[in-house]
Amino acid sequence: MKPPFKRLTLIGIGLIGSSIALAARRKELAEEIVISTRSEATLDRARELGLGDRYYLDAAEAAEGADLVILCVPVGACGPVAKWIAPCLAPGAIVSDVGSVKEAVVRSMSPHIPQGVHFVPAHPIAGTEHSGPDAGFAELFENRWCLITPVEGSDADAIARLAAFWTALGSNVEEMDPVRHDRVLAITSHLPHLIAYNLVGTAHDLETVTQSEVIKFSAGGFRDSTRLAASDPTMWRDVFLNNKDAVLEMLGRFSEELAALQRAVRWGDGEALYKAFERTRYIRRNIIEAGQETPAPDFGRHVKEPGE
Amino acid sequence: MKPPFKRLTLIGIGLIGSSIALAARRKELAEEIVISTRSEATLDRARELGLGDRYYLDAAEAAEGADLVILCVPVGACGPVAKWIAPCLAPGAIVSDVGSVKEAVVRSMSPHIPQGVHFVPAHPIAGTEHSGPDAGFAELFENRWCLITPVEGSDADAIARLAAFWTALGSNVEEMDPVRHDRVLAITSHLPHLIAYNLVGTAHDLETVTQSEVIKFSAGGFRDSTRLAASDPTMWRDVFLNNKDAVLEMLGRFSEELAALQRAVRWGDGEALYKAFERTRYIRRNIIEAGQETPAPDFGRHVKEPGE
Ligand SMILES: NC(=O)c1ccc[n+]([C@@H]2O[C@H](COP(=O)([O-])OP(=O)(O)OC[C@H]3O[C@@H](n4cnc5c(N)ncnc54)[C@H](OP(=O)(O)O)[C@@H]3O)[C@@H](O)[C@H]2O)c1
Ligand SMILES: NC(=O)c1ccc[n+]([C@@H]2O[C@H](COP(=O)([O-])OP(=O)(O)OC[C@H]3O[C@@H](n4cnc5c(N)ncnc54)[C@H](OP(=O)(O)O)[C@@H]3O)[C@@H](O)[C@H]2O)c1
Numbered sequence: 001m002k003p004p005f006k007r008l009t010l011i012g013i014g015l016i017g018s019s020i021a022l023a024a025r026r027k028e029l030a031e032e033i034v035i036s037t038r039s040e041a042t043l044d045r046a047r048e049l050g051l052g053d054r055y056y057l058d059a060a061e062a063a064e065g066a067d068l069v070i071l072c073v074p075v076g077a078c079g080p081v082a083k084w085i086a087p088c089l090a091p092g093a094i095v096s097d098v099g100s101v102k103e104a105v106v107r108s109m110s111p112h113i114p115q116g117v118h119f120v121p122a123h124p125i126a127g128t129e130h131s132g133p134d135a136g137f138a139e140l141f142e143n144r145w146c147l148i149t150p151v152e153g154s155d156a157d158a159i160a161r162l163a164a165f166w167t168a169l170g171s172n173v174e175e176m177d178p179v180r181h182d183r184v185l186a187i188t189s190h191l192p193h194l195i196a197y198n199l200v201g202t203a204h205d206l207e208t209v210t211q212s213e214v215i216k217f218s219a220g221g222f223r224d225s226t227r228l229a230a231s232d233p234t235m236w237r238d239v240f241l242n243n244k245d246a247v248l249e250m251l252g253r254f255s256e257e258l259a260a261l262q263r264a265v266r267w268g269d270g271e272a273l274y275k276a277f278e279r280t281r282y283i284r285r286n287i288i289e290a291g292q293e294t295p296a297p298d299f300g301r302h303v304k305e306p307g308e
Numbered sequence: 309m310k311p312p313f314k315r316l317t318l319i320g321i322g323l324i325g326s327s328i329a330l331a332a333r334r335k336e337l338a339e340e341i342v343i344s345t346r347s348e349a350t351l352d353r354a355r356e357l358g359l360g361d362r363y364y365l366d367a368a369e370a371a372e373g374a375d376l377v378i379l380c381v382p383v384g385a386c387g388p389v390a391k392w393i394a395p396c397l398a399p400g401a402i403v404s405d406v407g408s409v410k411e412a413v414v415r416s417m418s419p420h421i422p423q424g425v426h427f428v429p430a431h432p433i434a435g436t437e438h439s440g441p442d443a444g445f446a447e448l449f450e451n452r453w454c455l456i457t458p459v460e461g462s463d464a465d466a467i468a469r470l471a472a473f474w475t476a477l478g479s480n481v482e483e484m485d486p487v488r489h490d491r492v493l494a495i496t497s498h499l500p501h502l503i504a505y506n507l508v509g510t511a512h513d514l515e516t517v518t519q520s521e522v523i524k525f526s527a528g529g530f531r532d533s534t535r536l537a538a539s540d541p542t543m544w545r546d547v548f549l550n551n552k553d554a555v556l557e558m559l560g561r562f563s564e565e566l567a568a569l570q571r572a573v574r575w576g577d578g579e580a581l582y583k584a585f586e587r588t589r590y591i592r593r594n595i596i597e598a599g600q601e602t603p604a605p606d607f608g609r610h611v612k613e614p615g616e
Contacts, residue, residue, distance in 0.1 A: 125527050129592075145525055184521045187511050192529025195503055198569055200588040202562045203495050213492045215594045217453055219433050221500025223601050224532040226592035233585035240573050240581055251570055254510045255563070261506055262559055265548050273548055277541035280508040284437075284534035286523045293531050 004164065005030040009066035011059045011081055013037045013046045014232075015127065016098045017072030018136025021051040023169045026138050036062035037133075038073075046133045060088040068165070071097040071109075076238035079108030091116040094158045098124055100185065100235070102149045102178035104242035110151060118158035122148045123181065124171060125189070131232040142170035143291065149178040186246035190239055191254060194247065196228035197236070312472065313338040317374035319367045319389055321345045321354045322540075323436065324406045325380030326444025329359040331477045334446045344370035345441075346381075354441045368396040376473065379405040379417075384546035387416030399424040402466045406432055408493065408543070410457045410486035412550035418459060426466035430456045431489065432479060433497070439540040450478035451599065457486040494554035498547055499562060502555065504536035505544070 008030035010017045017035070024030055035052035036059045037043050047055050056062040063069050063085040071078050078097050089095065095117055099105040102121055113119040126144035128135065146166040150159050163173045176184070203214045203222065218226065240247060264272040287293045316338035318325045325343075332338055343360035344367045345351050355363050364370040371377050371393040379386050386405050397403065403425055407413040410429055421427040434452035436443065454474040458467050471481045484492070511522045511530065526534065548555060572580040595601045 125525055127528065147525070184517050184525050185527070187514060187517055188522055188525050188530045189527035191510075192507060192527075192533055194569060194573075195507060195566075196529060197585050197588055198562065198566045199500060199503060200591055201584055202499075202558065202565050204588065204591060205565070206495060206558075206561065208557070209492050209495055211591075211594075214496055215591065215598050217433055217455070217492050217496050218595050218601075219493070219497035219500075220435065221504060221536050222496045223595060224536070225500055226588070226595055226601075228529050228532070229585070229588035230592040231585075233582050233589075236585050237578050237581040241576055241578050244573055244576065247573055248570070249516070250510065250514075251566075251573070253514065254506065255566070255570075257510050257513070258503075258506045258559075258563070261502060262556070262563075265502075265552055265555055265559070268549055268552065270545050270549050273545040274541050276509055277505050277537070277539075277544050280505055280512065280534070280537040281541075283508055283512060283519075283523065284538040286519075287526050287531060287534055290523050293526075293534075 001028075003028050003031050004161065004168075005068045007032045007034060007066040007068070009034040009036065009062050009069045010052070011036045011062060011069065011071050011085070012073035012077075013042060013051060013133045014072065015131050015135040015140075016124065017070075018046070018049070018051055018133040019126075019138065019140040020070060020072065020098075020136075020169070021046075022136055022138035023141060024165075027168050029165060029168055030068070034062045034066060042133060049133055051133060051136075060085045063093075064088040065090055067093050068162075069093060069095045071095075071099075074235050074238040075099040075101045075105055075242045078105045079112070082109040082112040086112045086114055089114055089117045092118070094118045094120055094162055096120050096122050096162055098122060100189065100239050101242040102147075102181045106149070106151050106178050118155045119151060120148060120154055120158050120162045121151065121178065122146055122162060122166065123185070124166065124169075125185075126171075129227050129230045131235070139170070141166070144171055146171035146173050147176045147181055148173060149176055149181050151178070182243050182246045183249075186243055186250045190243055190247050191250045193228050193231065193236055194240065194251070195254070196225040199225045200229040309336075311336050311339050312469065312476075313376045315340045315342060315374040315376070317342040317344065317370050317377045318360070318380055319344045319370060319377065319393065320380035320385075321350060321359060321441045322380065323439050323443040323448075324432065325378075326354065326357070326359050326441045327434075327446065327448040328378060328380065328406075328444075328477070329354075330444055330446035331449060332473075335476050337473060337476055338376070342370045342374060350441060357441055359441060359444075368393045371401075372396040373398050375401050376470075377401060377403045379403075379407075382543050382546040383407040383409045383413055383550045386413045387420070390417040390420040394420045394422055397422055397425045400426070402426045402428055402470055404428050404430050404470055406430060408497065408547050409550040410455075410489045412490075414457070414459050414486050426463045428456060428458060428462055428466050428470045429486065430454055430470060430474065431493070432474065432477075433493075434479075437535050437538045439543070447478070449474070452479050454479035454481050455484045455489055456481060457484055457489050459486070490551050490554045491557075494551055494558045498551055498555050499558045501536050501539065501544055502548065502559070503562070504533040507533045508537040 033052040
């Protein structure tokens, strides 16, 4: 079967870009993969890893003649990159992105998309704390959601082709309004990252407990947070700069609830604590049933399952 | 070789008690394992699982003639159980516990320990979010820390024997002052759990994002929190009731730092955000180097490593 796209151009070849490259190659989704990134060092590394067929520092050159262009750069860079490549986009091409925030990306990219080119924003909800072209792996998107957030006038056929692309990468695709996307992700991803950064930062600044004690005796809860807090600072800076309202809304609620828990601790209100701790259990059960998590105990190392 | 203990009595046979039972049996650390728990249902289940040699609902009967008694019950139950078993403790016996808080446990158990019995509190820093006798596994303590927090007048020989027991279970043993223990664990374990409960609770109460959206699109950060927030509510209620001061101290710092981050988000201060996100990375690197974590990406399912 002929690949569905002739030329796939990836602009930005970090964790997400390189994972798309590897997966698209394995699933034969493009006849040719063209890669562009800002720095020579990253471009050289992408070439060494054999992630694509051609390599350019100039994003516009890379985008020329492509029928699918995906921006895999931090959210704040999407507007400038769209502006850069705009003059070279082929009529009928699909331009997409993978940004973790959608409304701001739509706002910054839309004005640059030429007539006759189809802009279809998307966000694969899949990632790790690693970044750069070495971090990618072809299975990253398997059984993960990819949210497509069409904009006014998005071409139905272009949406369908991009959805088919992500489905072929292994994702479950769903459409969502960009504003709603940003709200949902604010609570399921952005706020948890902010909290993790804050927790690890708090531990870092204590005078009463030493750094080496924190590191040595870091229990499960803290270890998980250090993983999130090891994520790329540029990517996350851009997320918070570009999803301010939804993050502040969730953060306000979080702080309110935390004040109530703090009060229960201060007054030794065991009943309130028990009630607060009891009602959260079933959410996890539901997530496991939804197939987005395994129930296996995992406290920072892999526990062999019976029969594994 | 003869097992180092003749009779090991475990009072409480949930995650920690059953893991000790399985590991002690495998490593031949006791000639006989005696089990006691409060409810008939749990005792029956322990018997079905073959976790011990004898089973009692009466903790005092179970403790009789044991040379090592370990309380594996919630922190708040340690005092009452110590009082219950006190009259039956054999002279020279070692009494220990596994509570996640130490100063309060020392305060509540010490008065009940008879002359000639050695009280040596301990805390294995190992756990999962599961509880009950089915949750245990013999490898739980391998390569994990076990902190022993001797009290005034703790017998050096008894400390050494308990340390050897935990070393045989696979743990790295270290001594620490109970007050210091509670401070360290407040930041590495107790606060992270409180935060996780609070985060999942916040998501649960939102009106602007539905439960099913939270469950469906729960990204890595949130999924980790749901794991912590699925932990046993009784155990955690008791932790917060019994480590109030240290938890409130850490929580105060956490909230202060969070207010600063919130301000940076509100004012779009990218530099402040970047700086806050940058400095937390190396802590994880150090934890990995300390052998308490693997660098493998793990976003809720096991990713095969090359060569695995
Ligand atoms: N990481 C995740 O978990 C995850 C998950 C879903 C979506 N996303 C989204 O995916 C996108 C990329 O993330 P990633 O994790 O793949 O990042 P990454 O590994 O750090 O790679 C970023 C790529 O973008 C380039 N870049 C960085 N700043 C740029 C700028 N100002 N202008 C132009 N190019 C720039 C980098 O180029 P050089 O290396 O050449 O400087 C690199 O090729 C982001 O929008 C993020 O929100 C991330
Ligand atoms: N879970 C962890 O991650 C972890 C890690 C390190 C240390 N710890 C500490 O280990 C201890 C036990 O935790 P766990 O996870 O093993 O708990 P678990 O699985 O919930 O088991 C608790 C055991 O204690 C018994 N119990 C509960 N309430 C009691 C009461 N009021 N009086 C007497 N017995 C009572 C239960 O008896 P029935 O089932 O018969 O009611 C059960 O046998 C706690 O002190 C905890 O702080 C836990």
